[in-house]
Amino acid sequence: MNITHIGMSGMLAAQAGLGMSARNISNQLTAGYSRQGVLLVPRIGGGVEVGSLIRFNDSYKTQQLWASNAPLGQYAAAESYYKQLEEVMGLDKGSVKAGIDAFFGALDEVSTDPTNTALRQQVISAADAMAKSFNSLRQTMLRQLDTARQQSSATADQANMLSGTIADLNRQIQQVQATGEVPSELLDQRDQAIDRLSALIDVQVLRQPDGTIDVSLANGPPLVAGDMAGKLSVAGNADGTFNLELELAGTRYPLDGERVGGMLGGLSQYTEQTLLPLLEANKQLASELADRVNTQLAAGYGTHGEQGKPLFQFDGSSGLISINPDLTQADLGFSNSPTEPGNSANLLALIELRKDKIDLPGVGEVSLGDACTMLIGKLGSASQLNQNALARADEVRAQAELDWRSVSDINEGEESVQVSDFLNMYNANMKVISVANQLFESTLQML
Numbered sequence: 001m002n003i004t005h006i007g008m009s010g011m012l013a014a015q016a017g018l019g020m021s022a023r024n025i026s027n028q029l030t031a032g033y034s035r036q037g038v039l040l041v042p043r044i045g046g047g048v049e050v051g052s053l054i055r056f057n058d059s060y061k062t063q064q065l066w067a068s069n070a071p072l073g074q075y076a077a078a079e080s081y082y083k084q085l086e087e088v089m090g091l092d093k094g095s096v097k098a099g100i101d102a103f104f105g106a107l108d109e110v111s112t113d114p115t116n117t118a119l120r121q122q123v124i125s126a127a128d129a130m131a132k133s134f135n136s137l138r139q140t141m142l143r144q145l146d147t148a149r150q151q152s153s154a155t156a157d158q159a160n161m162l163s164g165t166i167a168d169l170n171r172q173i174q175q176v177q178a179t180g181e182v183p184s185e186l187l188d189q190r191d192q193a194i195d196r197l198s199a200l201i202d203v204q205v206l207r208q209p210d211g212t213i214d215v216s217l218a219n220g221p222p223l224v225a226g227d228m229a230g231k232l233s234v235a236g237n238a239d240g241t242f243n244l245e246l247e248l249a250g251t252r253y254p255l256d257g258e259r260v261g262g263m264l265g266g267l268s269q270y271t272e273q274t275l276l277p278l279l280e281a282n283k284q285l286a287s288e289l290a291d292r293v294n295t296q297l298a299a300g301y302g303t304h305g306e307q308g309k310p311l312f313q314f315d316g317s318s319g320l321i322s323i324n325p326d327l328t329q330a331d332l333g334f335s336n337s338p339t340e341p342g343n344s345a346n347l348l349a350l351i352e353l354r355k356d357k358i359d360l361p362g363v364g365e366v367s368l369g370d371a372c373t374m375l376i377g378k379l380g381s382a383s384q385l386n387q388n389a390l391a392r393a394d395e396v397r398a399q400a401e402l403d404w405r406s407v408s409d410i411n412e413g414e415e416s417v418q419v420s421d422f423l424n425m426y427n428a429n430m431k432v433i434s435v436a437n438q439l440f441e442s443t444l445q446m447l
Contacts, residue, residue, distance in 0.1 A: 003436040009047030010429035017422035032192035034408040068400040073199035075390035077266035082383035097372035101132030120329035167229040169270040202261025281318040300333030300346030310335015
């Protein structure tokens with residue numbers, strides 16, 4: 001009977017091994033699945049038994065996988081915004097830069113014949129086109145600001161869902177481990193949820209002895225504590241900006257958006273460091289241009305001998321610029337004498353305004369004519385830095401995934417060998433049991 005028991009133990013162990021290999025093979029395409037195995041140990045009195053179930057997972061490599069996702073999410077979130085703004089602010093036709101150049105070009109052209117009605121009207125048309133390019137760029141930036149706020153809110157909702165999932169899995173894992181079992185699939189699901197969460201916000205993970213994990217913001221308060229999950233929220237401000245806040249167990253934590261990391265951090269960083277300064281610079285450039293042109297025109301006289309009227313109107317609250325609807329070409333104060341309409345002295349002073357120095361936020365002192373070029377250059381530099389950082393983050397993520405797969409991924413060839421070995425083991429132990437039965441029957445016949 002001892003031979004039979006030994007054979008039965010080997011057969012059951014082989015069945016357990018075959019079951020694990022079958023489970024692994026069926027989950028080859030399951031994202032985040034860690035391969036599993038059985039640990040066979042000799043049994044007292046002969047035979048073999050399954051000592052424990054094994055989940056092939058390296059805690060350090062899993063942590064590295066999570067850590068690699070936050071920078072990738074951060075730089076990827078800002079990339080589309082940079083590309084769109086670069087296209088709008090480019091030097092092509094329709095841009096603010098092209099509008100300013102066309103306006104001063106029209107002034108240069110009318111200087112050849114200051115009383116020419118068509119050329120004077122062309123100045124007004126160029127001014128109108130320039131104003132529209134300013135407003136178009138501003139509207140694009142405001143739409144980006146609103147989109148970034150909406151995307152941040154949606155990202156916060158997604159992070160809240162994942163935090164709730166992690167907290168729920170903590171509870172289930174704790175219950176299963178209390179029975180002595182290894183909840184491999186639940187652990188995989190939790191690891192996958194943390195990985196997805198780490199792309200949205202930069203997190204730190206602390207494992208507890210009872211099998212649960214605590215998740216906190218890398219630079220802030222706890223997000224998941226046992227089976228409790230916090231809630232992130234995005235609150236919009238009157239100026240279009242937004243604030244982040246975390247609530248856990250009745251306590252509210254204001255967050256620094258730029259330090260949150262992940263997609264949320266990338267959106268906040270782009271908004272605060274790039275978009276808002278460019279919005280302010282665009283508004284100030286339009287204001288300075290309108291004020292200086294209007295001031296210079298008021299110092300001259302139109303073809304009717306009256307003092308020049310303002311060409312532009314600027315709304316400080318909305319940041320929008322437009323041309324004076326009551327202005328006619330005769331009202332353009334190009335002459336410095338009420339009796340000499342052909343005099344172009346004030347017109348030349350108007351043309352020289354392009355060399356006037358202004359102080360733009362984030363840029364410093366720059367001439368009116370070069371302001372847009374400087375702003376575009378600054379945007380391009382920031383965009384290039386983001387692209388480079390995104391490429392590096394992508395490489396780090398790819399390497400982290402390879403490292404994780406080297407331990408946890410399923411190798412079809414290895415599993416096939418395992419199936420063959422366990423099948424041979426099963427058949428061999430069946431033969432042992434068969435021989436034991438024959439010996440038992442022979443013994444009975446002898447008796």
